[in-house]
Amino acid sequence: MSTRLRKGEQPTKRMAHVWDASKCIACGACVMACTSTNNPDMMTREEVGWHSIASNIRRIDSVSAQGRPEVLLMQCQHCENAPCLNTCPFGATYMDDNGMIRLDPRMCAGCSYCVTSCPYNVRWFHPDSKLPKKCMGDTCLEFVEKGLQPACVQACPAGARDYGDLNDPNSSVSITLRTKRSRRLLENAGTEPKYFVVEGS
Amino acid sequence: MEAADLNFQVHIAHWGWRIAWFLWFVGIAGMGSVAYYFVRKAALAYVIFGSLAVGLVLVVSHLGRWWNLPRTLWTMVTSGIFNYTSWMIVGIVLLSVHLVLSAVLVASHVPWLERFEWLKWTGTLSRANVFLAIYAFLGFMATVYSGFLITQASGIPLWNTSLIPVLWVVSGSIAAIAVIELMYVFGLVESSVSTLAVRLGIGLDAIKLLAVLGFLHVALAYGSAGARIGATAMATGEYALMTWGGVIVLGILVPLAIGAYTVLVKKSKALLVVSSVAALAGVFFLRAVVLLSGAWEPLVL
Numbered sequence: 001m002s003t004r005l006r007k008g009e010q011p012t013k014r015m016a017h018v019w020d021a022s023k024c025i026a027c028g029a030c031v032m033a034c035t036s037t038n039n040p041d042m043m044t045r046e047e048v049g050w051h052s053i054a055s056n057i058r059r060i061d062s063v064s065a066q067g068r069p070e071v072l073l074m075q076c077q078h079c080e081n082a083p084c085l086n087t088c089p090f091g092a093t094y095m096d097d098n099g100m101i102r103l104d105p106r107m108c109a110g111c112s113y114c115v116t117s118c119p120y121n122v123r124w125f126h127p128d129s130k131l132p133k134k135c136m137g138d139t140c141l142e143f144v145e146k147g148l149q150p151a152c153v154q155a156c157p158a159g160a161r162d163y164g165d166l167n168d169p170n171s172s173v174s175i176t177l178r179t180k181r182s183r184r185l186l187e188n189a190g191t192e193p194k195y196f197v198v199e200g201s
Numbered sequence: 202m203e204a205a206d207l208n209f210q211v212h213i214a215h216w217g218w219r220i221a222w223f224l225w226f227v228g229i230a231g232m233g234s235v236a237y238y239f240v241r242k243a244a245l246a247y248v249i250f251g252s253l254a255v256g257l258v259l260v261v262s263h264l265g266r267w268w269n270l271p272r273t274l275w276t277m278v279t280s281g282i283f284n285y286t287s288w289m290i291v292g293i294v295l296l297s298v299h300l301v302l303s304a305v306l307v308a309s310h311v312p313w314l315e316r317f318e319w320l321k322w323t324g325t326l327s328r329a330n331v332f333l334a335i336y337a338f339l340g341f342m343a344t345v346y347s348g349f350l351i352t353q354a355s356g357i358p359l360w361n362t363s364l365i366p367v368l369w370v371v372s373g374s375i376a377a378i379a380v381i382e383l384m385y386v387f388g389l390v391e392s393s394v395s396t397l398a399v400r401l402g403i404g405l406d407a408i409k410l411l412a413v414l415g416f417l418h419v420a421l422a423y424g425s426a427g428a429r430i431g432a433t434a435m436a437t438g439e440y441a442l443m444t445w446g447g448v449i450v451l452g453i454l455v456p457l458a459i460g461a462y463t464v465l466v467k468k469s470k471a472l473l474v475v476s477s478v479a480a481l482a483g484v485f486f487l488r489a490v491v492l493l494s495g496a497w498e499p500l501v502l
Contacts, residue, residue, distance in 0.1 A: 048212070049208065086286040109266050119497070124213065130265030131266070
């Protein structure tokens with residue numbers, strides 16, 4: 001079982017998500033797997049703010065300057081310097097010893113401060129519980145506790161997703177990040193995100 | 202301005218009208234407490250206490266899980282988790298203490314309560330300069346907090362400027378002056394106090410005009426994409442009418458013109474009512490338009 005870190009304590013692991021954009025075929029399987037696994041009650045309901053399925057993975061479609069369609073998959077970056085951790089007034093948002101940013105529902109009053117604090121706009125409100133949901137969902141956390149991969153990694157048919165420990169040089173994510181060109185989003189925000197976008201070999 | 206990933210916080214985080222009213226009430230109560238140090242009238246104490254109470258009811262009712270608040274506070278206390286890096290928890294402490302001190306002040310002014318011997322200390326305390334100085338400082342800090350509350354929301358680039366707490370203090374002071382002017386109209390403060398307040402108000406209106414235009418200019422000219430999207434919504438977009446009509450014309454130019462007329466020509470109670478109501482409305486619209494225009498940084502690959 002993972003434990004909550006107190007102020008000043010450092011995580012023993014630095015669990016990170018990797019999304020390989022060069023492999024991704026934009027099928028949306030990860031988005032659907034996330035919702036059906038963690039919030040099955042939302043499968044037929046819309047996230048009204050995003051106008052999309054309520055998922056912990058937000059799909060952003062855009063067009064490049066050259067007119068090429070592009071997709072970006074956005075989710076909680078489990079930042080090492082997470083703004084939501086600093087702003088949550090009641091301490092509901094916390095970092096565990098795996099370096100994951102988590103939410104304790106017992107301590108959440110639904111103030112939305114974590115939502116407005118996140119530069120990545122990845123939290124959404126569950127319409128019934130009013131909890132600010134994000135990656136990872138409860139079921140994915142159970143998967144990880146059992147040594148399995150999160151639902152998005154399991155569901156991706158292109159092998160574009162991965163999850164592992166940055167502190168372990170032999171983990172698949174460490175090897176990928178050592179051998180392929182990658183970047184993090186909004187680097188200048190100072191959040192030290194642990195979500196890596198692989199752009200190519 | 203168009204972006205592939207364009208999201209305004211009001212549709213997702215829902216910091217909208219109710220939070221604007223909360224910020225407005227905190228501004229009146231906060232800077233009203235500073236004014237109380239100099240004016241010391243019962244009516245002002247009632248306005249401060251009422252504003253704080255209504256503001257707190259509004260903000261608690263805005264919580265998505267307000268019914269979980271007792272459990273939240275209980276868990277905080279029993280587990281010893283206090284996040285003092287959050288401006289919101291700082292604000293909760295400030296506003297709670299301010300509300301209690303405001304209740305003491307109100308108790309000292311209510312004639313009906315004078316019959317209770319055990320409440321005599323409220324009168325003694327509320328006449329002490331040290332107490333009133335602490336009270337004024339708390340009010341000032343509550344207003345500052347209400348600015349940093351949104352400045353700390355780092356997801357919304359338009360808000361990430363220290364100009365917001367300054368704007369909130371200046372506009373809160375304008376609101377407090379408007380309340381004093383209304384008190385004068387109803388015969389609750391002397392004419393000399395009102396005259397001083399009008400002169401002070403002219404200076405504050407000029408500073409507020411500069412600060413609002415500076416806020417827009419910096420965001421539009423040098424801000425990130427998210428800040429520019431927000432400032433564009435304020436200046437020429439969806440909320441332009443609220444900015445130019447509500448904040449600038451109604452909230453600044455009308456009180457400025459009436460203030461100048463009052464100083465240069467003559468004082469008119471009817472015009473002071475118009476000026477005060479317009480100033481109070483402008484203070485509210487400023488908070489509303491800044492909140493509603495908040496947008497995230499667009500994210501693209």
